[in-house]
Amino acid sequence: MKSAEILVFATKGTKSNEEARILKLLQKFSLQVVPFERANKFKSFINIIQQALQTKPRLIVMEGTGVLGGMACLFLQWFFHIPYVVSSGDAIAPFISLNYPLIVPIVKVYEQTLCRFCAGFIGWTPYLVGRALTFGAPKGVTAAGWAYFSRTVEQLADSRVSIRQQLGIPDDSLVFGLLGSIVLIERFQYCYGYELIKAFQKINPNNVTILVVGDGSGLAYLKQLAGEDMGKRIFLPGNVPYEQVLDYMAAMDVASLPQSVDAVGSFRYTTKLSEYIAARLPVITSQIPMAYDIAGDWVWRLPGAKPWEECYIDALANLMATVTDEAIAIKKQAIPIQPSDFDLETQVVRVTNFITEIMKTN
Template sequence: MSNCVSRWGKRPEKPCSLMTGRRSPNVMWPSTSRFTGRKRSRGGQCMNTAAQPKIVGFATQGHGGDDERRLKALLSGLSVQYYPFEKRKKHRNLWAIMRYLKSERPELVVMEGTGVFGGLALILSSYLVKTRYVISSGDSVGPFVAQHVPALGPLFHWYEKLLYRRSIGFIGWTPYLTGRALTYGSKYGMTAAGWAPFTLEESARSAAKKRIRDRYGIAEEQLVIGIVGSLNWNTKVGYCYGYELVQAMQRVLRKDVTILIVGDGSGQGRLEQLAGDKNIIFTGRVKREEVPEYLAAMDAASLPQSVDQVGSFRYTTKISEYLAAGLPVITGTIPMAYDLRGDWLIRIAGNSPWSEKYVGQLAEFIDGISIEALREQAVRVPRQLPQFDKEQQISSVGAFIGDIVYDIRGG
């Protein structure tokens, strides 16, 4: 194999073979292969002829948040400048980003999230300085806003459509969101569904299970069904995560069931009032790295989503963590429940997890399922589906960005 010299200042990850033109086995080709040009020199070397692309990234959730960490991981195979999106006074970012893009003139911007001040900055910059951008998102914006503030729904439907129509690419947290963006006019699309940020080795799970159960006085023979998430109350529909479990427990007759709700938020107090004297434990906020220990204490996990234009488009970030913990998942009749398949996915009928039908059927399931049956299902839970493989997603996103830059350059 010939030597390779890169104008990017480092030896390229993609080896070039002047003899065969084939990829070297056991080597991951870099995402930039599309626009890493090569030509043969007289000395038998190959020289990359394309300049390194100037890429800017930011997350509208705010600098240092989980969304920014996701973005940095997905783009870790590329050289990217990150704009520190101000979290507390987000409106300041609108003009700051526009000035930054006008000054820096990147070939491509990648935005994680669909926050309006970041999105408007990209839309306006696409008109004023021809900025090309890619959006990564886990929610359908218009319906999500309409669910919380109905009067703003039409405005945010328009914003979402324009944001995607002006984009050159979209990275959806689910394939359904990617299809939505493509329908609205984004040129390229792909899916990066996320991954479990922290996991436990199998040998550590038993110890963690005993430790957490002992901490909260949960007996070994108890059936534990839990949920992990933000407990922020939605006043329009009267719901937050965990509500479906608390309400179901008001109807459950058996006594050997404990509900474990991990997280905090504005709805926690309401849930505690509804819980009464039932076997329902609220842990409050826990550190992200400790979440797998709490999952180890559960026999099944709740993943409630509404069957509508919000919930039906989601996987939620917790599905990969529940799988990594080997937990059967209780969810609604959303597309994910059929696409991921397996008897470890337990479907509950009802259009929303706050509906009487859903709560009633959930209570029937809890009353009827045995600990032994759930633990048999747990054995068949795939600890990592290909959709949630971190390295595969990083590789795919790198190739996606590389192909987009190649297109921008007229390749």
């Protein structure tokens, strides 16, 4: 088996968007990619160890924080002194607590151990880098992500017309939308899009349409909530090809980016922010750090600790009822053309320097 500088894998799975992300960031290096099968995680755990011992890479880079991937990294570092770097977009223990609060103490130990013994941490936000450093990571760097596709203003305008015609949304409708993974948090009966439908149903404005694009365990739940408005005023088309993401966003006027103001949401930017910017969409979000640090006059910051709370939904409903075309146009004008935080080449250079210096000292 051919040796490479870096052995890399993504615990979200082979061919996933997270694997594509880390391969882009590490494009300047010689890589050995280990497929990670989510359907057979233990087999993947064994494969990582076997390939690392056979090829003896200078470094392992893991995208994600899946337990068996992390345990493989820890095993190889403890017993064979192969250093590893972790890249992550979530605070692990708080995220797990949403659905599995009883195992949080165990997950906390895992998260802190993973950071304590790593050679470095790549955070999707600077807040996650700071969290890793407090857990003992020796150094860190931020790589916030980027939009994989782009559209000109003219292309966005064409997509706006064609997607609305395809779905049956009136040309003059004000579309509040969201694109993302529609995963149901059963403990709170919440998923992305819930806040849009609930706010819409509070006021039922004649000029507003809801468009939630994506799939997951919460899609059937959203369809149930939509009721008679499904396919008339509320549209839930499911998954769309990734290369068409910006086209569907172009059909929207305002984008929802709901995040909890706590140890889950406050550490995130969310992966869709760079794409909302590329689609020239003003954003509604909560009062998380990103809404002040990254976003400027092109966002509405709503009150409330959770996007499923009445306080947040009432504020969103009021915005739906009162926002004007002029107000939206002003927000759009304030959207940065190419924010450096989401520039791919800048992040590649940053991560390349970070990884190069780690390999020099390990």
